[in-house]
Amino acid sequence: AGAPQAGPGRTDVMANLFEWNWDSVASECTGTLGPAGYAGVQVSQPADSLKRTKLGDGSDTVLHPWWEIYQPVSYELTSRMGTEAQFRSMVTTCRRAGVKVYVDAVVNHMTGQGSTSYGGRTYSHFEYAGLYDASDFHRKGTDCPSSTGGIEDFNNLRQVRTCELVGLADLRTDSPKVRNELAKYLNKLIGYGVSGFRVDAAKHVGQDDLLALQKKLRDTVDGDRPYVALEVFGGGPGILSPQAFTGAGSAVLGLDGDIQIKNAFKSYPADGTGSLAVLKTFGDGLTPSGKTLSFVQNHDTERNGDALTYKDGATNLLAQQFLLAYGYGTPQVYSSFAWSATDASPPSDPGGLITDTDCASEAWVCVHRDKAVTGLVGFHNHVGRAPVTHWWDNGGNLIAFSRGQAGWIALNNDKSPVTRTFDTGLAAGTYCDVTRGSVSKGKCSGPTVTVDARGQVRVTVPAKGAVAFTRADRV
Ligand code: LAG
Ligand code: CA
Secondary structure (H helix, E strand, C coil), X not given: CCCCCCCCCCXXXXXXXXXXXXXXXXXXXXXXXXXXCCCEEEECCCCCEECCCCCCCCCCCCCCCHHHHHCECCCCCCECCECHHHHHHHHHXXXXXXXXXXXXXECCECCCCCCEECCCCECECCEECCCECHHHECCECCCECCCCCECCCCCCHHHHHHCEECCECEECCCCHHHHXXXXXXXXXXXXXXCCEEEEECHHHCCHHHHHHHHHCCCCCCCCCCCEEEECCCCCCCHHHCHHHHCCCCCEEECHHHHHHHHHHHHCCCCCCCCCCHHHHHCCCCCCCHHHEEEECCCCCCCCCCCCCCHHHCHHHHHHHHHHHHHCCCEEEEEEEECCCCCCCCCCECCCCCECCCCCCCCCEECHHHXXXXXXXXXXXXXXXXXXXXXXXXXXXCEEEEEECCCEEEEEECXXXXXXXXXXXXXXXXXXXXXXXXXXXXXXXXXXXXXXXXXXXXXXXXXXXXXXXXXXXXXX
């Protein structure tokens, strides 16, 4: 399915280090992502963007909100995350660590406000010197049929494709000129070693323009076609639905899936009957597994109420473990900065440049580093495509399953631990529980569990926790 793969012992797990600066991504690739078995990292929109100089109305209190980067002003790579040299060096470092780099690409629009950028450019609406002028944008009346020039009806095909998304200047992606500029930009990134893209606002570009653009892309430095994951929010009818975009890229984002994960993990009525049991057929009714970049949350859905967030603590970690263990989609682990206001800036200097990530500080939440998560990255890589078997649930918040004979997991979303005997389908032996320990030189650094000759294991599954092991974790 074109899912990312890199390095020995890795399959397809991606980390999404949203708004980490390039130097911090590079050291994370070497220090954590590579050693933990992550195959890829998604990094933030790298093109030069809006840098605001003053606050707007009274409710506007953050000068450099995280969303400045979604307002590109050129395809030069000087940004809040660093310089072009730092970007290139990050890609090289990550690739050396066995981690492929995927870039968030904004191709639907240019900035909708401001006149100055992080790269020191000045511009005005519809005029981006040396790149685009007014003739390169869809216009109200001639192209866009809405009275304001903005998308007012997200179910209206012409509005969705040719009107402005939240006031952002809408590129004429149906024109040869715009397609060539976009391809030049993306091919530059591929030339630097980038392996693929998360395409922002893909619904607003449309299938035909997306396919035409991808035809112009070169192969990656590994000789593969770039992996292209399309951002298409659910809810749109017919050709505006995520299902209708599965043929227009390598994959679509699992935006309906993260809603379902939240619903399952948050189903917690006072009578205690809340229910992970519904996840037995997770993926049914969603886009096909091989065509989906799946996740528990991303930068939009952690803010808009659709998804679990880091604020859900142990419940969030448990959901990450489920996604990695179950095997729906190409799984991605989101890791970013802490926030209280939805517009908050990432930790930055006074000029808006994002400062180095410090996972020990409360300003960042390094979900991808948690032992509960890295243990399951190894689990995911080991079990590969083995089918889900030995499913068991109590009709409520305790579930267990194996992945063929390669691995077994139990997950408990209740507030008290549960002890019982499970069928695992694995060979008799003593195994290291990878949610709390790892095997080194034949010894487990955490608790072990014992599978008997009948393949049964008696374990205590912690409150809001899991027990997991693979064939490779025998001690
Ligand atoms: C996306 N996917 O389709 C991104 O995932 C999402 O985070 C982006 O919105 C959006 N599309 C455009 O790339 C974010 C914020 C918006 C913000 C926008 C542009 O969620 O709130 O809009 O980025 O920076 C902001 C203001 C708007 C204003 C607009 C244009 O919030 O009020 O109209 O800028 O000036
Ligand atoms: Ca558009």
